[in-house]
Structures are given as structure tokens and as C-alpha cells.
Amino acid sequence: MTRKFNFSAGPAALPDEVLQQAQRDLCDWQGKGLSIMEMSHRSDEFVSVAQQAEQDLRDLMSIPDHYKVLFLQGGASSQFAMLPMNLLRGKQTADYINTGIWSKKAIAEASRYCTVNIAATTEAEHFLRAPTPAEIQLSPDAAYLHYTSNETIGGVEFNYIPDSGSVPLIVDMSSDILSGPIDVSRFGVIYAGAQKNIGPAGLTVVIVREDLLGHTLAGTPTMYDYKVHAEGESMHNTPPTFAWYLSGLVFDWLKRQGGVAAMAEVNQRKAAKLYAAIDRSDFYANPVAIDSRSGMNVPFTLADAALDKLFLQQAEAAGLLNLKGHRSVGGMRASIYNAVPEAAVDALLTFMSEFETQHG
């Protein structure tokens, strides 16, 4: 077995140690004679795994007690409807910041349930930066303010937490959750699809302040009601047990790495050296404003797009996988989540330098 370096934007790399442990236990979990996948979600064994995962996530993010942590299905795309359905609470308007493709998806779905006020947008500048705090215009009657902390496709990340005034702040943190410390108490809801920086696809983590529960729109499906899942401890129906278990292994691994503060140091080093190499070169380019560059997703282009295919082929031959940019933007993208080791970035830099020497 040779593990290669995987820069996939999602589903994305998982820590080697986590996969090895899951592999060891796959047919016979801790000597119980069956797989974790084959256990009732209500068994003592699985409940213990599930609760430990939640506790480890609470520890890692310092989640206050008055927040519920939900382990749901349906991806961030389901949250796009669940948010207005749960959080409008009698209001007709919600504020959204528009920073790219994922913001737009959230806005499009919310618009089906309320009037969306665009509190800030950088669309006129092709989403090449996050808005400044001064640019954010809250509407007086909004139920909440929503933003996307990291645009996975555009590679644009907020370097601050927006001020939502007196209304709850809601964040799609799918691609930068757990990449560093964050003050959870600033938020009403934090949500994230697992398949980037948490675990396998098929799990969505929702962290919701308790006072926001219990005010759904008429017609909200039972399975879209945060309160139902909070009261059922995410077992109102059968949860995605294997994804929950595997995410728990990732949380445990993160704790052993020193937690999110330690990860943030490594992540900043990984991103800094990659952006530095791109900026140093006339062959590679990244168009995002420096103070809005993503620490997780680094899109870059080659001076000659005709070389893209060769770049990807040779990268793959060098053991550097999934560097192709999103189909909507082209070029390259290196996603360097927690589970992508610094050695992967170092290997990428060596390859990029050699490729530039040959073709630049």
C-alpha cells in the first residue's frame, strides 16, 4: 500500500492514522464480533462512540453548554432550507453576505422562504476578496445574518467574524471548521458538511444555540426541525453511524495533534509557503486579495492554460492527486485541510518548481 498526497476539495483527505484504525476495526470493532456499521445506533457501544465524538468536538471548539451539537444528514445544501425554516421566527427578511458560489446557493434557497437582503457582496470584483466590516449593511428587520466563512471554490476566506448586531450570526463553515480556534459564542448557528475538514461525506454537523430552537415555519418537514433532532440527540431516526464514528476518530486525532490551535499553526505554515511560491513566480498566479486568501483552498493558474493537462498528469505521476480546479473556474486548486500533511505541501512545491523550470 502506498498512500499518495490528496489535495481533493471534498470528499477530501482523511488522516492516515484514522483510516488505519478504521481498517483494523472494520470487520470486528474492539473484539465485539461485528463492524461498527452493523450495530444498532441505540446500542450501548454505538451510543458511547457517538457521545465521545460529540464531547471531543465540544472540547476542540470550546462549545458552550447552551449550544446543541447535531449530527445530521443532507449536507450543507439541506441546511440552506433548514436555516430559514428554523430561524425566521416570524420575520420576513434575512441578511446574507455574498462571497461566491456557496453563498449564492444559500441565498437562492433562502429566497424561496423569505426576502433576502444582500448585506454585502464583492460580486462586482469577481469575488476576489471578502467584504470589509464597514461594507456590511444590516437591514433593520432581518431575522439573522448569514455568511460563508470560506468559499471552497473561489478560495476566499474571511479573516474576521462579521458583526451581526442584535440578530444571530449564521455561518457555513463547511470548508474551514476546525482549521483554527473560533469563538463559538459569537454565533447562532455554525454548520458544516463533514466531507472537507471533519470526516466522510453523508454527515453534517450543526452547532445551534438553544434559544433558537422550536420556531419552525408552517410546513417544515419534521426532519428539517432542529428541535426534533436536538431532543432526539440526533437519533430521532437512524443517523449515519459510520460517518459519525469516523468523524469521532478524526476528533480524537485532532486532540492528539494538540487541538485546533496547533492545527492552525501548521495550516498557516502550509498556506504561507504555498502562496509565497505562487507569488514569487511569474508562471503561477492566484488572483485573490492577500488578506482574503483561504487557508484551506488555494486555487492557482498556470501562465499558459494549455499546460494544465500536462501539469495534472505529471502531478499525478508524482503522487500528487486531485489538483484540478473546480469545473466552474478551471486551473488548479490545492485543498490543504487539516488531514493534508505539511509534507504534501512540500512535495507540491518541489513539483511546481520543477514543472516551472521545464515549462516556464
Next chain:
Amino acid sequence: MTRKFNFSAGPAALPDEVLQQAQRDLCDWQGKGLSIMEMSHRSDEFVSVAQQAEQDLRDLMSIPDHYKVLFLQGGASSQFAMLPMNLLRGKQTADYINTGIWSKKAIAEASRYCTVNIAATTEAEHFLRAPTPAEIQLSPDAAYLHYTSNETIGGVEFNYIPDSGSVPLIVDMSSDILSGPIDVSRFGVIYAGAQKNIGPAGLTVVIVREDLLGHTLAGTPTMYDYKVHAEGESMHNTPPTFAWYLSGLVFDWLKRQGGVAAMAEVNQRKAAKLYAAIDRSDFYANPVAIDSRSGMNVPFTLADAALDKLFLQQAEAAGLLNLKGHRSVGGMRASIYNAVPEAAVDALLTFMSEFETQHG
């Protein structure tokens, strides 16, 4: 490693061979240097896995071309709302047959979106049988007829397909899909949570006739629209890739066993010998009418409920796991899905006989 016999009702046993293959490939799928969990759902490799799984399911169930097969999240519980939201098509009423706990859940959720007519119920008889064809009273203006082909908790299964007249027939087949051949063309929608007879929790298979797509209620979340998923080939958003992959391994395994007709033979033999042993004994009992007994879930009681705990302890010590009945009914339940080998039932019968000798 010692694999034990697992009678869990769900998440349930998976075939040994399937788990072993998943284990071998877990860190390095087919020499590609990464896990199947770490691949983009849009990668050539995963798309190929996903398409093969769909084709194998189509082959196994002889699904006609004018049906779409969707690989979704959210469990049957999400379908309970998606059904009326997609299938009412301007009508105000739907017919439901009530045969127990899972029917009731489907009815409760549908009642939030339309008037539910109970077309038949055996509640007065404590759900100890399925209704006869003559007992089913369709309402003239219903959009569809819904039933639960197998009640996982009560252990009651239809031994025929109800006639829905001119409206689509909808079935929750979560716990008996793939247990034997079925005429898919009789149905408008077949849906099933994977975690009983398909694969791991976190995946829901929906087989829907194409002409039923595209008529959602106002306010239906985008992710609850069958048409969106059909058009996106179940990749409108990131699907639960590992669960899809593993279910594909199960489909491949089923084909190698000779398909669902061959499984039906084994399943009938397993169920017949277990019910025969229960009926022969004064110590064990199953209250379900003989022609409505489930081939998948066999609930049974001990003459003295005070012995339940000892029975479960000794069964577990004998390598027979998860025989405890559902918390709502007590007693025992042996779930004998496709992946539970005949040897497991034989071992259970030996144990039951010995236990009766000692304590009967």
C-alpha cells in the same frame, strides 16, 4: 478476528465478504493511493463505482428503464415528508394502509401536508396481521396509496402487492427490499433506508417512476424534490459516497449469490425453520397470523418474561448478538436479512432448544 452472528434489526449485518473487501481497500482503493472515502464524488473512479452500483441494483430488481434510481440521504423518515410533497400533484388526499409503527410514522408526517384516508388498518387486532385485499378501501380522490411492505418492529409482512387502482402505489420497503423478486412495474415509488437489507446507515434508495417527477408542493425544499436528484443523478450535492460504494459491494455480492430469487429460497428456509421451532414449543411464541409473518424480522417471546435477560446474556455468550426486541414491544426479535447466513439461524435454533431444555 471472530465474527459473531448478528441479528440486529438495523443498522444490521453485512456480508462477511463485503466487509473484508471494504477493509482491504479502505486506505488504498484499488492501488490508487487513497480511500474511496477521500475521492471526489465527481471523480471518474467514484462515478464508475456509483454507476455500477445502480446498474447492479437495476439488474437485481429488474427495474424498468422508465424508473429513476436515486441514492439519497435522510432515511425513510425524510421520505415520509418527501412523498406527499412530490406526489400529491394538486390533490388533497392520500390513502395509507396502517399496519404498525412504521406505517403510523408515515401517516403522521403525511397528515401535515394532506388529508390521510386510512384505506385499511389492523390496529384493532394489535397489528397482528396484514389486511386482506378485500379490506382495502380506496378513496375516490386520493393521489396515491401507501403501505409498508414489512413492519420491522411488529414482524408483519404483506404476502401480496395491494391493488391501488388507477393511482400510484407507494411502498416503504426498508426492511424487505431485495429479500426476493418483486414486480417493480406495479409501483409508483419504492423507497428503503439502506441500513437493513442494503448497506450502511446514511443512504436511502428511492426508485421512482419518471412521470411522477416535477410536481412538488409550493415550499418544498430543493433537496426534497425528486426531480432535482433525478436530473443530478443523485449528485446535485455531495452524496454519501462510502455508503453508496458499500451498498454497491452488497449488490455485487447478491449477484454472485444468484440474485434475489436465490436469496428468497434461503430466506424462506431460514424463516420457516425459525417459525417452526417457535410454533413447536410451548416456551417460545410468536403472535402474528401465519400468512402475515415477516420473512425478515421474527419477534418472539419467552413463556416467562423474567427469563428474557438471562436469554439475552447467554445468547450473547454463545455468539448470538442483538436478539433483544424493540423497546416498544419487548421480548426478542431475530432479524434474518440477506446478510444473516443460514448457519446463524441454525446456531440460534440450537441455542433456543438448549435454553428451553434448561429453563422450560
